[in-house]
Structure formats: C-alpha cells, structure tokens
Amino acid sequence: MKKRSFANLSPTFRMSTATQYCTFYLGDLFFGIDVLQVQEVILYQDMTCVPLSSPVVSGLINLRGETVTAIDLRKRLELPEQDRNEPQKNVIISADGGTISLQVDEIGDVIEPSEELLEGPPETLKGIARDLVTGVYKLENQLMLVLDTEKTVEIDASTIAY
Amino acid sequence: MANEDLQRELIRDLIIESVEGLDQYDQELLEFEKDENPERMNLIFRVIHTIKGTAGCLGLNKIEEVAHVGENLLTILRDGKLTINDPMISTLLELSDALKEMLDTLEKTDGEGDTDYSELLRKLDELQKEPAPKEEEELVLEEEIEIEETPAAQQISETVDEGEGAFGLFEEDESSSAQTPSAENQAAESENPIQEAESSSEESDPGFGLFDPAEEREEAPDPEVKQPAESKPKNTPLASTGPSVTESSIRVDVDHLDKMMNMVGELVLARNQIIVNSTNYDESALQKASQRLNLITTELQESVMKTRMQPIGNVWTKFPRIVRDVSSELGKNVRLIMEGKDTDLDRTIIEAIKDPLTHIIRNSIDHGIESPEQRKAVGKPEEGMLSLRAYHEGGQVIIEIMDDGAGIDIEKVKAKAIEKNLIPASRATELSEREAMNLIFAPGFSTAAKVSNVSGRGVGMDVVKTNIEKIGGSIDMQTQAGQGTTLNIKIPLTLAIIPALLVNSSSERYAIPQVSLLELLRLEGKQALKEIEDLYGSPVYRLRGKLLPIVYLDEQLRTKVESKDDASVNTEDIVLNIIVLQADGRPFGLVVDKIHDTEEIVVKPLGKQLKGISCFAGSTIMGDGKIALILDVLGLAKHSGIITDSDSRALVDDDKQSNDSNSQKESILLFDINGSQRMALPLSQAARLEEFDSESIENTGTQQVVQYRGQILPLLRISDHIHGNGSHSAPEDLDTIQVIVYTENEKSIGLVVDSISDIVDEELAISRKSSSQGIKGSAVIQGKVTDLLDAPAIIRSADPSFYEEALVC
Numbered sequence: 026m027k028k029r030s031f032a033n034l035s036p037t038f039r040m041s042t043a044t045q046y047c048t049f050y051l052g053d054l055f056f057g058i059d060v061l062q063v064q065e066v067i068l069y070q071d072m073t074c075v076p077l078s079s080p081v082v083s084g085l086i087n088l089r090g091e092t093v094t095a096i097d098l099r100k101r102l103e104l105p106e107q108d109r110n111e112p113q114k115n116v117i118i119s120a121d122g123g124t125i126s127l128q129v130d131e132i133g134d135v136i137e138p139s140e141e142l143l144e145g146p147p148e149t150l151k152g153i154a155r156d157l158v159t160g161v162y163k164l165e166n167q168l169m170l171v172l173d174t175e176k177t178v179e180i181d182a183s184t185i186a187y
Numbered sequence: 188m189a190n191e192d193l194q195r196e197l198i199r200d201l202i203i204e205s206v207e208g209l210d211q212y213d214q215e216l217l218e219f220e221k222d223e224n225p226e227r228m229n230l231i232f233r234v235i236h237t238i239k240g241t242a243g244c245l246g247l248n249k250i251e252e253v254a255h256v257g258e259n260l261l262t263i264l265r266d267g268k269l270t271i272n273d274p275m276i277s278t279l280l281e282l283s284d285a286l287k288e289m290l291d292t293l294e295k296t297d298g299e300g301d302t303d304y305s306e307l308l309r310k311l312d313e314l315q316k317e318p319a320p321k322e323e324e325e326l327v328l329e330e331e332i333e334i335e336e337t338p339a340a341q342q343i344s345e346t347v348d349e350g351e352g353a354f355g356l357f358e359e360d361e362s363s364s365a366q367t368p369s370a371e372n373q374a375a376e377s378e379n380p381i382q383e384a385e386s387s388s389e390e391s392d393p394g395f396g397l398f399d400p401a402e403e404r405e406e407a408p409d410p411e412v413k414q415p416a417e418s419k420p421k422n423t424p425l426a427s428t429g430p431s432v433t434e435s436s437i438r439v440d441v442d443h444l445d446k447m448m449n450m451v452g453e454l455v456l457a458r459n460q461i462i463v464n465s466t467n468y469d470e471s472a473l474q475k476a477s478q479r480l481n482l483i484t485t486e487l488q489e490s491v492m493k494t495r496m497q498p499i500g501n502v503w504t505k506f507p508r509i510v511r512d513v514s515s516e517l518g519k520n521v522r523l524i525m526e527g528k529d530t531d532l533d534r535t536i537i538e539a540i541k542d543p544l545t546h547i548i549r550n551s552i553d554h555g556i557e558s559p560e561q562r563k564a565v566g567k568p569e570e571g572m573l574s575l576r577a578y579h580e581g582g583q584v585i586i587e588i589m590d591d592g593a594g595i596d597i598e599k600v601k602a603k604a605i606e607k608n609l610i611p612a613s614r615a616t617e618l619s620e621r622e623a624m625n626l627i628f629a630p631g632f633s634t635a636a637k638v639s640n641v642s643g644r645g646v647g648m649d650v651v652k653t654n655i656e657k658i659g660g661s662i663d664m665q666t667q668a669g670q671g672t673t674l675n676i677k678i679p680l681t682l683a684i685i686p687a688l689l690v691n692s693s694s695e696r697y698a699i700p701q702v703s704l705l706e707l708l709r710l711e712g713k714q715a716l717k718e719i720e721d722l723y724g725s726p727v728y729r730l731r732g733k734l735l736p737i738v739y740l741d742e743q744l745r746t747k748v749e750s751k752d753d754a755s756v757n758t759e760d761i762v763l764n765i766i767v768l769q770a771d772g773r774p775f776g777l778v779v780d781k782i783h784d785t786e787e788i789v790v791k792p793l794g795k796q797l798k799g800i801s802c803f804a805g806s807t808i809m810g811d812g813k814i815a816l817i818l819d820v821l822g823l824a825k826h827s828g829i830i831t832d833s834d835s836r837a838l839v840d841d842d843k844q845s846n847d848s849n850s851q852k853e854s855i856l857l858f859d860i861n862g863s864q865r866m867a868l869p870l871s872q873a874a875r876l877e878e879f880d881s882e883s884i885e886n887t888g889t890q891q892v893v894q895y896r897g898q899i900l901p902l903l904r905i906s907d908h909i910h911g912n913g914s915h916s917a918p919e920d921l922d923t924i925q926v927i928v929y930t931e932n933e934k935s936i937g938l939v940v941d942s943i944s945d946i947v948d949e950e951l952a953i954s955r956k957s958s959s960q961g962i963k964g965s966a967v968i969q970g971k972v973t974d975l976l977d978a979p980a981i982i983r984s985a986d987p988s989f990y991e992e993a994l995v996c
Contacts, residue, residue, distance in 0.1 A: 073814040076744035085814045094794035180796040
C-alpha cells in the first residue's frame with residue numbers, strides 16, 4: 026500500500042488536507058489510525074493459536090487465503106483484560122512486515138478532525154503508550170489517541186515467553 | 188489501440204516468444220550433437236525462421252539479418268547437405284547468443300543496439316561454403332526460394348545472381364549491417380508502425396512481412412497455438428526497470444488452465460444459487476450451495492497457486508549449454524547429470540537461484556574438475572562428472588551440486604585468505620576445516636591463481652551466498668581432496684506445495700512435513716505406560732532394541748492442559764500416538780493426541796512477528812478454511828534438546844571423520860610455576876598427579892629422582908626450563924612438591940610445579956604463538972592469559988634420553 030506523501034505539497038495545501046482517521050475503541054479509550062493504512066475492518070474470525078509466540082499475538086486468521094497475524098491490541102497497549110460478551114473485531118492494516126490484524130473492542134467512524142486539534146502526547150503519558158501514541162486530538166466529546174501502527178506491529182521475537 | 192501500443196505489444200510478444208524459442212534452440216542443438224534426428228533440426232530451424240520472420244515484419248532489420256544468415260546454414264544442415272560438426276555447433280550457439288543480446292537490448296532500449304555481428308555472420312557463411320561444393324549450395328538456395336517465397340530469400344537469390352556465389356552473401360551482410368543503424372534509428376524514433384513499415388520496405392523489397400506471418404502459421408504452429416495459454420503480462424512499459432518481459436510471463440499447462448476455467452464456471456453456478464436464495468430463502472439449499480462454494484473456492488485457490496509453481500528443470504535447461512561452453516573453453520571434458528528436474532519451486536525462487544547456480548556450475552568446472560590429462564594421471568576417467576540434484580526434504584528444497592574433481596585444498600584456501608587479508612596469518616592455523624571452507628564465501632575471495640574468463644572475478648561465492656540467503660536459504664560445502672566437492676543449497680519452500688501429515692495436539696492441528704517422517708507407532712492401554720521408560724526425567728521408548736527419545740508435542744509447545752484426574756484412572760483407554768521423526772539424521776518420537784491423514788499443503792510464510800519461533804516452518808490453510816501451523820522438525824528437535832547446534836555437526840561428522848577436534852572442548856590441567864605464572868597442559872598428557880615429601884627426593888648424578896611405585900621417577904622442575912618473568916620466588920623450601928607424572932612409551936617423568944590449580948573443560952584456542960622454548964603459545968582460559976606447556980619439548984631439552992628407545996629393560 027502506498028503511503029501518502031505530503032512532503033512535496035505546499036504547506037498551505039497540507040494544512041487544508043486533514044488526515045482521515047479510522048477510529049476504534051478499547052474500553053473507554055478512543056483510538057485512531059491513518060485510514061490509508063487500514064486495508065479493511067472485519068468481524069470476529071476463527072483463530073489458530075500460535076504456541077510459544079509473544080502473548081501479544083492472539084493467533085492467525087485466514088483472510089481470503091492469506092494468513093494474517095492477529096495482535097491483541099489490549100495486551101499490546103498493556104491495558105487490563107476485560108470480560109466482554111461480544112467478540113473482538115479486526116482492523117486489518119497493511120504494514121511493512123505484511124498484513125496484520127489489530128483486535129479491538131468496537132469500531133468507530135472514519136473521521137477527519139481538524140489539524141488544529143492535534144497535540145503531542147502529554148509528558149505524563151506512561152508505559153508503552155508513550156512509545157505507541159504519537160499524538161492526541163482534542164475532539165469535542167473525547168480525546169482521540171493517534172496510534173503509530175508501524176511501532177504497534179513491531180513485536181520483538183525475544184518477547185517470546187520461554 | 189494506438190499504433191505505438193500495438194507496435195510495442197508485438198515487440199513484446201516477439202521477445203517472449205523468441206527468448207523461449209532460443210532456450211529450446213540451445214537445448215535441441217546440444218541434443219542434436221549427440222543424436223542427429225531430423226525432427227530436432229526441424230525444430231531448431233523453425234525457431235530461427237520464426238524469429239527472422241517476425242523481426243522482419245516489425246522492421247527489426249538487424250535481428251532479421253542475423254537470423255537470416257543463421258537460417259541459411261540451418262537450411263543446409265536440415266537438408267542433410269552438410270553434417271554438423273563441433274565448430275558449427277559453437278557458431279550456431281553464438282548465433283543464439285547474438286540474437287538474445289539483441290532482444291535484450293531491444294527490450295531495454297527499444298532499439299537493436301549497435302553491436303557489430305559481422306564476425307559471426309562471416310563465420311556462419313564460412314561454415315556454409317567450406318565443405319560444400321558451390322553448385323550444390325546454389326541449388327539449395329534456389330530451393331529455398333521456391334519453397335518460401337520470402338523476400339529475404341529473394342535477397343539471397345539476388346546476391347547469388349550477382350555472380351560471386353557464397354562470397355556475395357558475405358558482402359551483402361557487410362553492407363546491410365552497415366545500413367542497419369539508420370534503419371534502427373528510424374525504428375526507434377518512428378511512432379507509427381505503418382510509417383516504419385514503409386521506411387523499412389523502402390530499403391528491402393515491398394510486400395515484406397506480409398507473407399511472413401501467414402507462412403509462419405503453417406510452418407511453426409507451436410508458438411501460435413500455445414500463445415493463448417500464456418498469461419499476458421500486465422501492460423507495463425517496455426523501458427520499465429522492473430523484471431524483464433520474459434520473467435514476467437509464465438507458461439501454464441493448458442490442461443491446468445482448463446481445469447481452472449471449469450472451476451470458475453462452477454463458482455459462477457454456486458454464486459447464482461446463493462443469489463437466488465437471498466430472495467427465495469431455503470435453508471437446506473443455501474447450506475448446500477455455500478458448502479459447494481467453499482469447496483470450489485478452496486480448490487480454485489490451490490489451483491491458481493499451483494500455476495506459480497514451476498519445476499526447477501526450467502532453470503536447468505540452460506545448464507547443458509553452459510557446461511558445454513565452459514568446458515570447451517577450458518579444454519575439459521565434463522558430463523552433466525541432472526536429477527529431480529520435476530521438483531516444484533515457486534517461480535520467484537526459481538528466478539532467484541538461477542544466477543547463483545550458474546555461478547556454482549562455472550566454478551565447479553573451472554576450479555573443480557581437472558583437465559583430462561590430470562584426471563588420467565590420477566586414475567580417474569577422463570570425462571569429469573558434474574551432477575545436479577534437487578529434492579524436497581524437511582520442508583525445504585535441497586539442491587546438490589556435486590563434482591568429482593580435485594576437491595578444495597584447504598591449505599590453499601587459507602593461504603589465499605591470508606594473502607587477501609581476510610584473516611590474520613596467526614588465525615589460519617587454528618581454523619577448523621569447516622571454518623576454513625567458509626572463507627570461500629568471504630567477500631573478495633577467489634582461489635583461482637589466474638583470473639580466467641569463466642570464473643574468478645572475485646565476486647564469486649560471496650555473491651552466491653548472499654543471493655541464496657536473501658531468499659532465506661543456506662549453502663554448505665563439503666570437499667574431499669582428490670574426490671570432489673559437494674555443495675548443498677537449502678531453500679525454504681515459502682510457497683512450495685509439500686505432502687504433510689496432519690496431527691492434533693491440545694485441540695490444535697499441526698502439519699508435519701512428510702519428508703522427515705520415518706514411521707508411526709501406536710501404544711495402547713497399560714502397554715503405553717509401561718513401555719515409555721524414564722531415563723533421568725527424559726522419556727525413552729525401546730524401538731526394535733534402540734532407545735528412541737520421546738518428546739511430547741504439547742509440552743514442547745507449552746499448550747499442555749493440566750490433565751484431569753480421571754485420566755489416570757482409566758489406563759485401559761490410554762492411547763499414545765508416536766510419530767517417529769528424523770532431524771539431522773537423529774530419530775526421535777513425537778507424541779501427539781491424534782493422527783489424521785496426509786495431505787498436500789501449501790506453505791505460507793509466517794508474519795514477521797512470528798519468525799523467531801523455531802518450532803514452526805510456516806502455516807497452511809486447511810480444507811475447512813482454518814489455519815494449521817507447520818512444524819519445523821529440525822527446530823523442534825533443537826528446541827527439545829534432541830540435537831544441539833554444536834553436537835549436530837559432531838553427530839553428522841561421526842560417520843565421516845571428526846577432524847574438528849581443534850575446536851572441540853577438552854580437559855585442561857591448570858598449574859602455577861614461578862610463583863604466579865599460569866600454565867596449562869592438556870589433561871590427556873598427564874598420567875597422574877602426585878604429591879611427594881621434599882625429603883623423598885634423592886639425587887642420581889645431576890638428576891633429582893623419587894621412588895615411585897617401585898621405580899625411579901626422574902624429576903624435572905619446569906621453572907628451570909621456562910624463562911618466566913625472572914621473579915624466582917619459587918618456594919623451594921616446602922615440605923611437599925607437586926608433580927605431574929608424564930608418561931610416554933611406558934617411560935615416566937615427573938614434572939615439578941608449584942601448585943596444581945584446577946582442571947577445566949574448555950576449548951583450547953591458542954591465540955598467540957610463543958617464541959620462548961617449552962611454551963606452545965598462550966590462550967585465554969577462565970578469563971586469564973595462560974601459557975600452554977609444550978611438555979615434549981621441555982623433556983627433550985632436559986633429558987634427551989627420555990625419547991630414546993630403552994636400551995636395557
């Protein structure tokens with residue numbers, strides 16, 4: 026998937042092209058990913074566990090004949106587990122290392138917030154979120170965290186629990 | 188369609204068709220050398236004829252020109268007027284090279300290039316006229332005119348009529364190759380094929396090319412018929428930097444294509460059924476339809492995947508030619524044997540291994556196989572043997588390249604490496620055979636003393652290695668001096684289809700590549716519990732009198748569900764399914780819950796996030812759409828400790844030879860002399876360690892001795908013979924002395940040291956040579972620099988009689 030390049034656009038033009046975000050929820054937290062990185066959103070899929078893998082990897086799903094590694098975003102962001110009746114949903118993204126599925130609780134809309142609402146993550150942000158959240162949009166009702174997908178899918182092989 | 192596009196498309200078709208044709212041409216020509224079957228010559232002839240015709244039609248004068256002259260020679264050969272000989276074959280192969288070169292240039296630049304082929308054309312002409320009487324040739328050419336009516340042939344007739352006979356051809360060649368650049372420029376510049384046709388027809392006869400295609404259809408039906416089967420490449424611009432035109436198209440078996448078409452037909456039917464159902468709901472019908480849909484889709488998917496798989500033989504077709512060229516250039520006699528041509532590989536991998544393989548083959552002939560004289564001298568058959576073998580093993584494709592040449596001289600390799608500054612001279616002696624071999628793969632290494640045309644450009648094996656590693660493969664080399672060299676290339680399948688055994692463990696399905704499978708065992712009831720014996724916590728099973736280590740898959744994968752208590756109660760129901768597998772030549776038993784069936788599976792690589800898990804080679808999608816993981820038997824064996832990295836080598840080498848002792852661990856005795864100087868001696872050289880009272884030391888002449896086991900043991904103070912740092916603080920006045928008893932040839936001598944400090948198991952790698960007498964060198968043992976005692980040298984210098992034969996017993 027081609028990444029959008031704003032580099033050669035004039036600054037005024039860049040200002041006017043706000044990024045579109047595909048949004049989703051993890052519990053009460055509201056996240057957004059650049060929509061161009063999202064290939065599709067699918068409902069719950071049967072999963073094959075991968076023994077010995079990182080606990081963050083929840084398994085493999087069959088996406089029309091392609092095996093896609095599913096990452097439990099809740100675990101990846103070190104959020105507490107939650108008992109939910111509804112199955113998780115998959116946000117399929119195209120990353121450098123192939124196609125990856127991020128498992129989220131609920132899918133939101135595609136929104137196009139104004140660039141002016143963007144701010145860097147607060148200094149007080151702790152833990153893994155500091156590495157993975159690149160910015161915060163101050164939306165009217167809530168805050169939207171912008172997730173760095175490249176880093177999110179970067180799972181060190183050494184995190185494998187032996 | 189714009190004219191320009193049409194022209195480009197036609198040119199692309201020409202390139203695809205011609206390159207394929209020329210490959211076949213090379214192959215058939217080499218076969219023809221051995222077996223002069225007229226059918227073959229017809230094939231060969233047709234290839235060149237087709238190229239000539241098509242190129243002429245597209246206004247590619249230069250290609251046409253060259254092909255035309257080649258065709259003349261081939262006509263004579265086809266009609267049996269001349270018998271083929273070695274120079275002819277070589278020249279005809281050169282012709283194919285020239286044509287390929289031009290096609291290549293054409294693809295890249297839209298022009299035919301400005302290489303001068305007049306030398307080749309002259310040679311082709313020479314060959315035609317030499318043994319043949321002039322008249323006969325004219326006759327041949329006239330026949331040609333009658334049969335073909337091609338303007339090209341008319342050209343010949345014209346030149347022949349000019350009266351110079353065969354010489355006229357030569358002149359014509361010269362003049363027209365001089366003309367071609369201009370025609371070429373026109374071709375490159377002109378945007379309109381019609382214009383172009385006009386411009387080219389101005390130069391040659393009118394009606395050019397109009398007859399040709401029609402005639403081709405008659406003459407060469409094959410390429411035309413096959414064409415629909417060819418998947419048309421995407422409409423990429425010709426000058427793109429991507430893969431070349433010939434690489435971006437593949438040939439697919441028409442049967443296979445028909446099968447796929449059938450499946451697509453069924454797919455459409457299934458879709459119709461479902462669409463009907465969406466308005467007219469009928470549950471059972473819907474279920475049936477979706478089942479069908481599921482089945483068809485899976486089948487179709489597999490089928491399309493299979494079209495990507497190609498037999499490795501597709502690459503190998505080029506090798507007989509290469510072997511012939513290289514060996515004749517070097518004056519060697521080489522026979523090429525190829526096995527396993529049908530081994531399927533993904534086409535991307537096939538492309539990737541083409542160049543490395545070619546390089547290895549050139550190397551084998553250049554450096555490996557000796558000249559016939561040399562071979563005769565050492566009693567080998569004059570004809571060298573080069574064998575290529577490909578097969579699936581352990582979920583990998585293995586390509587073995589073996590020659591029966593001189594092998595690789597390890598010492599030469601080392602010397603070269605030192606000369607090229609790849610390793611310091613001091614390191615060279617410590618290298619194990621295997622390590623030294625690996626130097627061949629180091630960048631900038633080339634063993635050939637002379638840089639020959641064939642190989643030895645210094646970009647050799649390191650490039651091969653990098654290329655193979657790029658696709659996730661590995662390369663390994665074994666050599667035996669005088670016997671030959673074997674190269675083993677292992678390539679992961681990635682997309683290859685392999686037969687695999689499907690098993691169940693902890694409610695998940697796994698696929699085990701069939702190649703590593705030896706047998707299946709089933710133990711039932713009480714027998715199961717009894718026959719798995721415990722050996723220090725490692726379960727083993729006696730399989731026909733040999734111990735088979737047992738590995739539980741669920742334990743290894745940490746998926747074991749803690750057994751319910753009632754499981755142990757009912758021992759009658761226990762069933763143990765053991766799969767006997769082989770990893771690196773070692774058998775072991777893998778216990779799984781259930782064994783299903785064998786199935787052909789399509790291997791899919793695992794994502795980046797899962798690459799680090801050595802137990803899995805990939806994943807596959809089963810008939811029901813679920814994913815199953817493919818076990819990596821080797822990785823699993825390593826994971827479970829059946830084999831380890833270090834001893835796997837030793838195990839393999841046990842059968843052959845274990846010269847690797849250099850790098851193996853040994854027990855080393857550590858002791859001090861001169862107060863604080865650390866010394867080491869291999870424990871194998873010390874017969875015993877003793878302690879004597881100082882008082883028991885007696886003197887015979889100048890020699891100190893002690894009575895030891897009813898014999899006289901001469902004593903040797905090491906500190907007297909080793910020039911340490913001068914601080915002679917040796918405590919002479921101790922009550923006891925520490926003695927290492929050194930025994931050789933049933934004679935013993937006591938080496939007196941200050942104190943014995945330790946015995947360690949360590950790899951003895953001498954990292955610094957020593958110039959002082961009695962010390963072999965220094966090594967770092969237990970983190971400290973330690974001198975290695977050269978016991979024989981010290982003893983020899985102190986007591987030369989020790990090594991003499993005992994005169995009196």
